[in-house]
Amino acid sequence: MAEVKAQKxxxxxxxxxxxxxxxxxxxLGFAFFGDRGVLFLLKIAQQKAALIAELEEVNxxxxxxxxxxxxxxNDRHYIERLARTELGMVRDDELVFQFPTENTARR
Numbered sequence: 001m002a003e004v005k006a007q008k009x010x011x012x013x014x015x016x017x018x019x020x021x022x023x024x025x026x027x028l029g030f031a032f033f034g035d036r037g038v039l040f041l042l043k044i045a046q047q048k049a050a051l052i053a054e055l056e057e058v059n060x061x062x063x064x065x066x067x068x069x070x071x072x073x074n075d076r077h078y079i080e081r082l083a084r085t086e087l088g089m090v091r092d093d094e095l096v097f098q099f100p101t102e103n104t105a106r107r
Contacts, residue, residue, distance in 0.1 A: 032038050071078040083089040090096055 030037065034040070
């Protein structure tokens with residue numbers, strides 16, 4: 001009977017020794033996988049970096065569009081260049097030479 005009590009006491013001590021280890025494992029689990037865990041913070045940091053890069057790209061585009069707006073409002077040479085390249089416009093005193101391309105010459 002004394003041996004049985006000694007074995008039960010020894011088993012209880014082993015369980016008590018494992019209790020702090022179990023608590024540490026649970027706390028580490030929450031630290032890594034919880035709502036505010038390390039993995040969550042790493043994911044948020046990656047999202048932040050992606051958003052900062054996208055913001056820089058949008059700011060760059062915004063700056064270029066603002067400079068184009070200023071040029072369209074104030075720069076007559078810019079407007080003329082756009083009219084010539086995009087609309088094919090010419091001045092009254094200019095002659096336009098049109099050469100047939102290979103596609104139109106074969107017809």
